[in-house]
Amino acid sequence: MPSAPAAGAAVVRDGAAVVHRGADASGKMDTMPSTDSLVPRTGERAHDVVLAHIETELREGRLSVGDRLPGERALAEQFGISRASVRDAIRTLEVMGVVRSATGSGPKSGTVVVSDPTSALGQALRLHVASRHLPVADIVQARIMMETWCLSRAAGSTWEPAAIDEARALLDAMDDPSLPSKAFTALDAQFHVALSALAGNSVVSTMMESLRESTRGYVDEAVATLGNWDEIAADLRLQHRAIFEAVEAHDGERAARLVREHIEWFYAQTL
C-alpha cells in the first residue's frame, strides 16, 4: 500500500484533508526531518516542494544568477519525488524567467539561474492579448504612461555615459535606409527601452519591455501591410532624434510630450 500516510504527511488544504504519499520507501530516512518540514508544510503538491525550496534558496542568497541547479535526477532523489514532478517545478520557473534549461554537458548546459522577467512577462501578456482579455489600446496607453514618466525622470537626472551612448548608437543604426522593416522595429524597441532605462527604475523598464514584447507580433504584422513604410520610417527617425535631443538637453517636459505624440502617431498609422 503505497498510499499509507507515512511520516504524518496529512495536511489540510482548502478544507479537504489531503493525504499524500510519504516519500515512500526509497531510502530517504537520512533526510526525513529534512530542513524544517516535519508536519508544518509537508504534503504539498510534490512539485511545490521544489518550487518553495528554490524560492527560499533564492531569497536567502544561496542561489543567484549564474548558478547551476542540481540535475533533475539529483533533485528528484533529494526530495524523494519523481523526476516528472521536478520537471514540473523547473518548467514553472522557466516560464517565469527564473531559470534556463539547456541540454548537453559542460558549464553552459543544465538548468542555470537567470533573471529574464521581460520575455516571461511579455509572453504571458501576449497570450492574454490573444485571448482578447487585454486590449491593444490599453497596452499602448500603458506604454505612453510609462515612457513619459521615464523620460521626464531621465531628463532630470544624470546618466552613465555608456547608457546614453547606447541609445545614440541605436539611433545611428536605424539610419541605415536598407534596413528591413522588421530589423528597424527591433532597433526601435531597443531604443525606447534604452532611453527609458535612463530613469533608473528596473521594474518600470522591465514592464515596458514586456509590453513592447507582447505586441511585437502585432506591430510587425501591421508594418508589413503598410504601403508607405519608407515615409513612415523617415518620420520615425526624425521623431526619435527629436526625443533623444530633448532628453539630452534635460528638457523632460518636451521629451515626454514628444514621446507621447510619437507613440500615438505610430499607433494611429497601424489602425
Next chain:
Amino acid sequence: MPSAPAAGAAVVRDGAAVVHRGADASGKMDTMPSTDSLVPRTGERAHDVVLAHIETELREGRLSVGDRLPGERALAEQFGISRASVRDAIRTLEVMGVVRSATGSGPKSGTVVVSDPTSALGQALRLHVASRHLPVADIVQARIMMETWCLSRAAGSTWEPAAIDEARALLDAMDDPSLPSKAFTALDAQFHVALSALAGNSVVSTMMESLRESTRGYVDEAVATLGNWDEIAADLRLQHRAIFEAVEAHDGERAARLVREHIEWFYAQTL
C-alpha cells in the same frame, strides 16, 4: 517491451506517421507543410506544438474564457505526442494564468481557459524580487507612478456606480477596529485596485495588482513587526478617506498628490 524506435525511424501511431526526433538532420520540411495538426512539425519541441496550437485557437476566437480543453490524453493522441509533453505545455499555460486545471469529472473539472494574468505576473515578479533582481524600492516607485496616473484619469471621467460603490464598501470594511492586520492589508490592496480600476485601463490595473501581489509577503511581514500598528492603521484609514473623497470630487490633482504621499508614507514606516 515498449517499442524502441531507432533514431530516425518512422513510427506509425494512430494512423498518423510520426517521425521521431533526430530526423531533422535528414530531409524534414519537405514533408507536407500541412496545417493539419495530425502531422507533427519536426524540429519543434513537442510541447511547443500544443502551445502554438492553443495560442492560435485563442487568437482566432475558437477558444475563449470558460471553454474546456480536451483531456490531456486526447490532446496527446491528437498531436501524436506523449501525455508528458502535453502536460508540459499545459503547465506553461497554467503558469501564465491562461488555463486552470482541476481533477475530477464534470464541467468544473479538467483544464479550463481562464484569464488570470494578475497572479501569474505577481508570482513571477515575486520570484525576481526574491532573486534580488527587482528592488522593492523600484516596485514602490512604479506603484506610485501607476496609481497617480490612474487616479488622475479616474477623477477626470465618469464611472459606473457599482465601481465606486465597491471602493466605498472596502473603505467601510476597513473601519472595523477588530480587523487583523493581515485582513486589513488585504482590503487595503483591494481598495487601491478598485480605485485605480476607475481609470478604465485593464493593463495598468493588472500590472498594479501584480505589483501589489508580488510584495504582499513583504508588506505583511513588515506590518507584523511594527509595534504601533493601531496608530498606523488609524492614519491609513484617514488617508484612504481623503483619497477617496478627492476622486469622488473629481479633483485629480489632489487625489494623485494624496495617494503619492500615502504610499511614500507607508513605505517609510516599513523601513
Next chain:
DNA sequence: TGGCCACATGTGGTCGGACCATAGTAGGCA
C-alpha cells in the same frame, strides 16, 4: 610531440505505461 577524431559521460527532452485521488454521474437497492 601535436592535432584530430571517436567514444564515454552527463544533461535535459520525450516516451509509454501504470496507478492514485478526485469529483461528478448513473444505476441499483431498499
Next chain:
DNA sequence: TGCCTACTATGGTCCGACCACATGTGGCCA
C-alpha cells in the same frame, strides 16, 4: 422515491527507458 454505491473521466504522480545534444577525454595517427 430516495439514498448509496459503483462507474467513469479527469488531472497528478510515479517509474524506467531511450533520444538528442554538448562536452570532455582518451587514443590514434601524422
